């Protein structure tokens with residue numbers, strides 16, 4: 332390579348400048364998993380770690396950010412779920428810690444939240460589930476976009492990563508940095524999205540079996556055993572309840588979600604809850620089920636959120652090794 336800048340370095344330059352990292356690879360926030368250890372390991376390895384706030388209270392987020400700062404001097408981000416009832420307080424906690432990049436996930440940012448994030452001085456990253464939404468978010472002064480396809484683990488949209496990338500990158504990638512997520516298990520795919528104009532990528536599933544990840548050994552074992560086809564999307568049973576599908580490994584908990592939907596639909600029928608409360612009820616269910624599997628190791632009844640790239644997770648290894656492999660593969664593909 333000598334003095335020449337490699338193609339990979341060249342194609343990642345914009346994403347790296349935006350994230351303040353060595354590689355334009357974000358560790359997508361994963362509730363219960365993306366805490367101080369995984370986040371600091373990702374940022375220390377040259378990627379960009381993101382804390383998953385999930386259902387944390389402002390006090391817990393405050394402590395998690397402080398603890399992460401103690402483990403890394405590199406930049407990292409915080410992912411906030413837009414439907415969190417304390418969203419504005421959570422943004423203020425990020426501001427207090429001068430968190431430099433904030434990701435708003437789980438729906439379009441509600442009124443006032445964009446201004447609040449901007450007022451902290453942080454750069455704002457949001458998810459664009461379709462081209463029109465991406466355009467709107469850019470008009471609303473979002474600084475970067477993540478486009479995440481249905482191959483991903485956790486909450487998913489209906490469209491595959493490859494189609495989103497073709498629809499959105501040619502239109503928006505010159506306006507703001509766009510990071511592609513969902514189904515990325517190897518560096519060759521990172522190279523392909525960079526060639527199409529992506530500023531970088533976001534990965535989740537591929538990082539779960541990192542040594543530094545605190546997920547329960549049972550959770551990691553389930554990932555190591557699983558194939559792509561085991562990571563299935565949840566089914567919506569009541570058309571009135573607009574539940575966001577979740578991709579997870581099949582287990583007894585998959586049926587538990589059907590029962591939960593019946594229960595929440597009955598609450599709606601009785602007028603015990605309105606629609607936003609019903610949706611929050613569903614989200615609390617997922618947070619609890621994911622905790623049960625990730626923290627307690629109950630891989631039968633808990634939720635094993637995982638993307639289709641789970642079949643490419645073969646061993647438990649240091650996070651820096653996973654990142655080095657992806658970078659080596661991407662570099663070779665572009666050489």
Ligand SMILES: Cc1cc2nc3c(=O)[nH]c(=O)nc-3n(C[C@H](O)[C@H](O)[C@H](O)COP(=O)(O)O)c2cc1C
Pocket residue numbers: 358359360361362364383385410436437479482483484485486512513514515533534535536537635636637638639640
């Ligand atoms: C176990 C798990 C939990 C997740 N939790 C969240 C979350 O709390 N917030 C969020 O924005 N995305 C969440 N995601 C999505 C990831 O941030 C990331 O975008 C996704 O994993 C990328 O797709 P991949 O799994 O195919 O790499 C989660 C994914 C997994 C696998």
